[in-house]
Amino acid sequence: MDIVILGAGALGSVLGGLMARADIPVTLLDVNQAHIDAINETGLRLDLDEESNTWKIPAMRPEDYTGHADLIILLTKTMHTATALQSVERLITGGAHVLTIQNGLGNADRVAEYVPDDNILEGSTMIPADLKGPGHASTHAGMATTFKAVTSRGRPFAEKLAELMAPVHFVLDDQADVVIWQKAAFNCALNTISALCGARVGDIANEPSAVVLAKAAADEVVDVANAKGIAAMMDAVHAKIDEALAHHKPHKPSMLQDVEAGRPTEIEALCGMVEREATAYDVHAPINKALAALIRLKESAAKAEW
Secondary structure (H helix, E strand, O other): OOEEEEOOOHHHHHHHHHHHHOOOOOEEEOOOHHHHHHHHHHOEEEEOOOOEEEEOOOEEOHHHOOOOOOEEEEOOOHHHHHHHHHHOHHHHHOOOEEEEOOOOOOHHHHHOOOOOHHHEEEEEEOOOOEEEEOOEEEOOOOOOEEEEEOOHHHHHHHHHHHHHOHHHOEEEOOOHHHHHHHHHHHHHHHHHHHHHHOOOHHHHHOOHHHHHHHHHHHHHHHHHHHHOOOOOOHHHHHHHHHHHHHHOOOOOOHHHHHHHHOOOOOHHHOHHHHHHHHHHOOOOOHHHHHHHHHHHHHHHHHHOOO
16 A cells, blocks of 8 residues: 655654554655655654654655655645645545544545545544654653544545554544544543643643543533534543553653744644534533634734734
8 A cells, every 4th residue: 555644743743753653655645855855864753751763764755756655644734624635635635545644633624635534534642742852752661553544435445544554553434523522522622721721631631620621611612512412521632632642641641742943833623623613513612712722812812023
């Protein structure tokens, strides 16, 4: 199976490194030229808790890829979905399936604007990832990636993919919507607080009131999911939060990394989406509404010229 990762930032690089480590061929597509050059010159260095290795992986800009793709793993920021998929239109027209495991909510709907429904897979991953510099990524755990086919006609391909990607903990699950919403609850809780306060996960862990706030924000997301008929569970989200607070203390969530780099955040696919869905389903979600407003303010203030 010919696989490309579209969006080789922190998570895309970690996944690419894990695939190379498991002898699963992959090509990385990205627009960060310094990162591409470093990977092609010296390889992709991946730091794990137990080891650090460098892997030779092809890396290039999307427009420079001339090969075939059976699968595109989409890992760009949600606001770049349209541009990214347009850059690989040739591969999509050629029949490539697209698996979105991007952060946030509503990703399959965004992909469906460019990809036939039968070729769409969606899921969520809990792999923590940091980009240490050009050609250098790190992760602290080999957590599972859960996914499903959007249609029944897409399931045979999904079954083949699950078998191929089992060494990197890909799991086919028809209830992947539950995992997607639980991951969103986790991110709405930790990413936003981290970005607003410049706090690593360990900083949040050290402030009990921040932990209470994070779990209350997560609970609102679960309430919205339940109102939509998705059986997300608060206990499961709280367990993931507790695990991160205990074991991933040095980690900088992606939204904090975006704020520090002056990049747009994915707030509209997280708390912003929860805010809108809460209104649609008549669910009370004031914390997510407030967090969304504060992140929007932080972004706009950073661009203001006084």
